[in-house]
Amino acid sequence: ADDSAGQAATERNAQLTKPPGALGDLEDLAIWYARWSGQARPRIDAPQVVIFAGNHGVAAAGVSAFPPEVTQQMVYNFQAGGAAINQISKTFGAKMDVVALELDRPTQDFTQGPAMTESDLLSALQTGWLAVDPQADLFVAGEMGIGNTTPAAAIAAALLGGAVQDWVGRGTGVDDAGLAKKCSVVEAGLARHAEVLHDPLSVLQALGGREIAAMAGSIAAARAHGIPVLLDGFICSAAALVLHAMNPAALDHTQAGHKSAEGAHARLLEHLGKTPLLSLGLRLGEGSGGALAIGVLKGAVACLSGMATFAEAGVSDA
Amino acid sequence: ADDSAGQAATERNAQLTKPPGALGDLEDLAIWYARWSGQARPRIDAPQVVIFAGNHGVAAAGVSAFPPEVTQQMVYNFQAGGAAINQISKTFGAKMDVVALELDRPTQDFTQGPAMTESDLLSALQTGWLAVDPQADLFVAGEMGIGNTTPAAAIAAALLGGAVQDWVGRGTGVDDAGLAKKCSVVEAGLARHAEVLHDPLSVLQALGGREIAAMAGSIAAARAHGIPVLLDGFICSAAALVLHAMNPAALDHTQAGHKSAEGAHARLLEHLGKTPLLSLGLRLGEGSGGALAIGVLKGAVACLSGMATFAEAGVSDA
Incomplete structure (x- = not known):
């Protein structure tokens, strides 16, 4: 700063x-x-939005309304310019990059063992770090990963405690049975990895996912490059929480772009001490809420x- | 529609x-x-922001933190590109027009008689109507007028009832004495014009102001031209309320761009049945909150x- x-x-x-x-x-x-x-x-002339995509072992447990192949399909959609985040990025003059992290090699189901090896984790963190354009003047980290509200909820529950059901939501739209399944998966994950829950990076490795680790790496890289960050929704905020748990000042270069309709997001933002700029009921991910807030920030900076x-x-x- | x-x-x-x-x-x-x-x-390619400026007889009663000459000074500032609304309009690609309504002829102090003659009112409504560019694809009405939260509060109190102090706020920043003064001025105005309070246009004539009437005229004109409207803050919403009081469907082509820090604005929006897109504590007027919401609407339309x-x-x- x-x-x-x-x-x-x-x-x-x-x-x-x-x-x-x-x-x-x-x-x-x-x-x-x-x-x-x-x-x-200041001026804001070169915002960058990066979408990190990853696949999740827990998706096989039926924690999402969509099948896992949608992650790859949506990556193609991002590349072809057809997703919501493409339109929002274009609206605010942001360049958009897509980084798919080994989609054909999902993380391990975290109820069975650590989601990632230490080498997977380091590789994903580094991928995130290197995805940030040092010439950007504003950064938004977005994500795509069928099933990834489950690891995000697990990370939040692990690092912040409280009842598991307070951190688990309907994501892309699971029904009551799906919601109960998500809770039991998160509980099993917390029990399976109880001995490492005191350490934020170990939590990320055990319960997270590649795109979540990459988002954490990118948010840290933006700090190193002097690039302010707009956070997106629940999954992005769970990635940011890992940094916050290591150092509460680690997110001072970030603002919460929006408050998602995923109920746990408001609770998570409170823990992070962030007031969202927008609250429009979005629950899409992709960086959509963070990118929408670029307009507000551009207006603010233009006035100053x-x-x-x-x-x-x-x-x-x- | x-x-x-x-x-x-x-x-x-x-x-x-x-x-x-x-x-x-x-x-x-x-x-x-x-x-x-x-x-x-749809696409949004040609938003128009118009700032209507007027002066108010009640300003002499000490209802504002700023002297009345600031209205003209700010008009020059709008024309020179130096105000907040210039920066926000530019940020979202909106053209901005400024319409000053007889600034050297303030309205009459409404505690003494009707703020405007019928001819003043019709002229201001027409000026507002004609200020809308039929080629625009989105319209934001803004205003400048030292003292104009007082007529806005008077209009709201006249048409919606309730305690006067619920409709009076600190505007640009009056102290407690100023706030009490505003309340007594509004009460005196309501008493002075008690016999016409049942008729929305008579209320506008008796208690309003030229820029407020012009905003009402412009919002109606946008409807006629098929141009959706983003409402700004308390004063713009009071102008819109006059239309709403005549016909509750008259504002269906409008959305509330934001919720102002002026406390009565939230109450007024509730009466209008509008949920604000933004809530960022703005209390500037000039159309600033409405124009800031252009970004949100552009993002929404771009996705669709x-x-x-x-x-x-x-x-x-x-």
Whole structure:
């Protein structure tokens, strides 16, 4: 973070032609962006959205409304420009990249053993890290992975405790039987890996998935490159939680793009101390909610950097 | 409204490559836009933001934190491109027009007599009507007028009843004495014009202002031209309320762009039956919240019109 850029932005904001505070959350948001991008009068010209895709052993247990082959099918759809995230990225001038992580080699069912080997985990973290374009000026991590609300719920339950059913939701739309199945799968996973639940990276390895690890790696890489991040929904936030559990300051360069309809997301954001910019009932993943929030952030930054001061405009201050 | 376009959009939405309902409010929003724009597969290429400016007799009573000359100064600032609304309009590719309504002739202090003559009212309504570009494909009405939360509160109290203090807020930032002053001014206005409070247009004439009447005229004109509308904050919503009081269906072509920090705005939106797209604590006016919501609507419409169907993409349905 660049405190001098943040301070300069704060001082500039106070002189702009508006009543103090009248732009509400946009003011804090623009100052946050200035601080984390290191620019006192920033522009957002090159947002990057990356969709990480992975397959999950637990999908075979019937935790999703969709079959596992949809992960690969949707990757083709992303590449062909046909998914929601393609349209939203284009709307806000973001480039979109797709990174499929060994889709033909799903993670192990975590009720049977660790989802990933240590080597799988490191490889996925690195893939995520390297997917971030150092020239980007804003980053959104999205995901695709049939079944992946189950590992996300398992990670949240492992790192934050509480009742398993508070972290498990309907994902793409499972019925009551599917919901009960998800709960029992998560409970079995927590029991199976009880001895490693104190360590965030071990939790990620035991209960996570490749795209979740890649998202964590990408969010950390964005920090290293000085690129502010908009978080997406429940799965992205579970990936971010792993970083937060290692260091509560690790997400200071991030904002919650939106609050998902997946009920546990609101609870997770509270634990992360994040107020969502949007709350429109999305539960799609793909980075869709994070990318939609690019518009809000662009508007906030445009006001900070483009508005005239009272002195410049000859407007009487209060 | 074009029901066949709405129906076609609803059918298309059901086939897009996402779990049913996973885009949440964006789905209803895009279908609403299709219905009111009359395009089954719409695009938003030409949004228009118009800022109406007016001056108010009640401003002399000390109901604002800013002096009345700021209205004209801000008009110059809009014309020079220095205000928040200029930056937000540019961010979302909207053209922005400024219409100043006889700023050197403030309305009459409504505690002394009707704010406007009938001729003033008709002229302001017509100015608003004519300000809408028939070629626009989305319309946002914004305003500037020092003191204008007071007439807006008076209109709301007149047409919806309830305690005056429930409709009066701090506007650009008045202190407790200013707030008490606003309440007593609104009460005096309601008492002075008690015999006309049953008629929405008479309320607008007696308690409103030129920019508020112009906003009402513009929102009605957009309906006639088949242009969907995003409402801004409290003052814009008070203008819309006049139309709603005449005909509850008169605002069906509008969505609430945002919920303002001005407390009475949430109450007013409830009366109008509108759920705001954004809630970011803005209380600036100028159309800023309505224009910020253009991004959300553009994203929604881009998904509806640009996404592939399950059949096109070869993705397995649930």
